[in-house]
Amino acid sequence: MTPATHVALIRGINVGGHNIVPMAQLRESLAARRLDGVRTYIQSGNVFFGAPGLDEIAAAEAVEAVLAEDFSVDTVVVAAAADSLRAVVATAPAGFGGEPDLYHYDVAFLRPGVSSEEARAAFGIREGVDSAWAGERAVYFRRLSAQRTKSRMSTVMATPFYRVMTIRNWRTTTRLAQMLDEH
Numbered sequence: 001m002t003p004a005t006h007v008a009l010i011r012g013i014n015v016g017g018h019n020i021v022p023m024a025q026l027r028e029s030l031a032a033r034r035l036d037g038v039r040t041y042i043q044s045g046n047v048f049f050g051a052p053g054l055d056e057i058a059a060a061e062a063v064e065a066v067l068a069e070d071f072s073v074d075t076v077v078v079a080a081a082a083d084s085l086r087a088v089v090a091t092a093p094a095g096f097g098g099e100p101d102l103y104h105y106d107v108a109f110l111r112p113g114v115s116s117e118e119a120r121a122a123f124g125i126r127e128g129v130d131s132a133w134a135g136e137r138a139v140y141f142r143r144l145s146a147q148r149t150k151s152r153m154s155t156v157m158a159t160p161f162y163r164v165m166t167i168r169n170w171r172t173t174t175r176l177a178q179m180l181d182e183h
Helices: 023-032 056-071 082-090 116-122 145-150 153-158 160-164 170-182
Strands: 006-010 036-041 046-050 077-081 103-110 130-135 138-144 165-169
Touching: 006 056, 006 082, 006 165, 023 036, 023 046, 023 056, 036 170, 046 170, 056 077, 077 082, 077 103, 077 165, 082 170, 103 116, 103 145, 103 170, 116 130, 116 138, 116 153, 116 160, 138 145, 153 160, 160 165, 165 170
Parallel strands: none
Antiparallel strands: 006 046, 006 077, 036 046, 103 138, 103 165, 130 138
């Protein structure tokens, strides 16, 4: 199998009966567009593929085009080169993800050229509940599980930054990085 050069992170498919995209059909559609070794992880839009000639922007645009043309779905796709995804995990803030019984952990993946400092500022922070850190093309967000209903994380959805990001929980993020090394 061709090693994955990219991971496409698709926002908002197969959630609550909206933007239904069967993963088997998505794999077929992407393979028909000459993306190599296409494989998916869970139903929520994580796609590995080989496209050595494409940069992250072109890779995202290729997946967006397939979603629009074959599934009539218009949504945000952030494509991360394999090394970029590994770096997001490797450079997480010290201890991030280390207390899963106490906190919920999420990573907002940003499109190339988006300032992670500015995107971090767009997240609402409630003192004593939320914390956020800017990384390289990512924002790391932690919220106290016992008070997650008081979190202001969702305020980012009303900002222009939401159009250039997609969010994954830390467990999915680390699993995606592991999967890159399994094939």
